[in-house]
Amino acid sequence: MSRSVLVTGGNRGIGLAIARAFADAGDKVAITYRSGEPPAGFLAVKCDITDAEQVEQAYKEIEDAHGPVEVLVANAGITKDQLLMRMSEEDFTSVIDTNLTGTFRVVKRANRGMLRAKKGRVVLISSVVGLYGGPGQANYAASKAALVGFARSLARELGSRNITFNVVAPGFVDTDMTKVLTDEQRANIVSQVPLGRYAQPEEVAAAVRFLASDDASYITGAVIPVDGGLGMGH
Numbered sequence: 001m002s003r004s005v006l007v008t009g010g011n012r013g014i015g016l017a018i019a020r021a022f023a024d025a026g027d028k029v030a031i032t033y034r035s036g037e038p039p040a041g042f043l044a045v046k047c048d049i050t051d052a053e054q055v056e057q058a059y060k061e062i063e064d065a066h067g068p069v070e071v072l073v074a075n076a077g078i079t080k081d082q083l084l085m086r087m088s089e090e091d092f093t094s095v096i097d098t099n100l101t102g103t104f105r106v107v108k109r110a111n112r113g114m115l116r117a118k119k120g121r122v123v124l125i126s127s128v129v130g131l132y133g134g135p136g137q138a139n140y141a142a143s144k145a146a147l148v149g150f151a152r153s154l155a156r157e158l159g160s161r162n163i164t165f166n167v168v169a170p171g172f173v174d175t176d177m178t179k180v181l182t183d184e185q186r187a188n189i190v191s192q193v194p195l196g197r198y199a200q201p202e203e204v205a206a207a208v209r210f211l212a213s214d215d216a217s218y219i220t221g222a223v224i225p226v227d228g229g230l231g232m233g234h
């Protein structure tokens with residue numbers, strides 16, 4: 001199996017682990033990056049998902065090199081945590097524009113090829129915080145919860161076209177995004193996780209790869225937690 005796979009934000013963190021998992025399995029993997037030197041071993045396309053023109057250009061590059069995207073992993077995301085009374089409109093809208101509208105942009109563009117091919121796999125990276133909530137994370141939680149409604153609507157809209165839409169909701173994962181937390185915050189989080197530790201990015205990647213595999217051919221509209229049990233029941 002050598003499919004054309006795109007992982008947004010595949011240059012570091014969870015996205016890089018996902019990109020490696022697909023590449024190790026023999027797929028042709030494209031990743032997006034915004035600045036600096038992207039990691040070797042992938043087709044790296046420069047793309048800020050808040051810019052529709054850059055998204056279009058990235059898809060053209062990928063299609064020229066690998067053919068239409070058959071598996072899309074919408075992973076790129078940001079946090080701008082702040083208590084509500086201190087949260088600026090920019091703090092709110094920039095997180096929505098990246099995590100939700102950015103996902104809309106890349107999913108919509110990928111679907112062009114998937115509709116033509118009459119098949120496709122889309123996996124969105126949400127968060128346990130989307131359904132569990134998190135103080136200081138109203139913007140982030142809203143954007144990640146919205147991905148569930150987005151994916152489930154598309155699962156209903158495009159199921160007959162053999163395109164699946166699933167969501168992976170990681171708990172706390174060891175990446176740059178969580179490095180900003182203090183030791184005290186970290187200890188507090190870990191104390192609430194039944195498995196008693198953070199996830200490694202590869203543990204999230206394994207769930208994503210499963211959802212894009214033949215073994216998951218009858219799964220769509222699902223939200224798969226990879227959270228050590230933190231979000232159980234939510």
Ligand SMILES: NC(=O)c1ccc[n+]([C@@H]2O[C@H](COP(=O)([O-])OP(=O)(O)OC[C@H]3O[C@@H](n4cnc5c(N)ncnc54)[C@H](OP(=O)(O)O)[C@@H]3O)[C@@H](O)[C@H]2O)c1
Pocket residue numbers: 008009010011012013014015032033034035047048049050075076077078098102125126127128169170171172173174175176177178
């Ligand atoms: N870490 C966790 O505990 C955790 C838990 C649950 C869910 N998640 C979700 O998992 C995903 C990956 O998180 P991570 O922990 O790997 O974070 P990270 O290490 O901070 O990496 C974020 C990635 O998103 C990319 N990105 C951000 N804004 C972008 C934009 N406008 N256009 C294109 N790319 C953009 C970044 O690219 P640059 O390198 O160019 O900045 C980077 O590749 C995110 O959606 C995050 O919300 C993370």
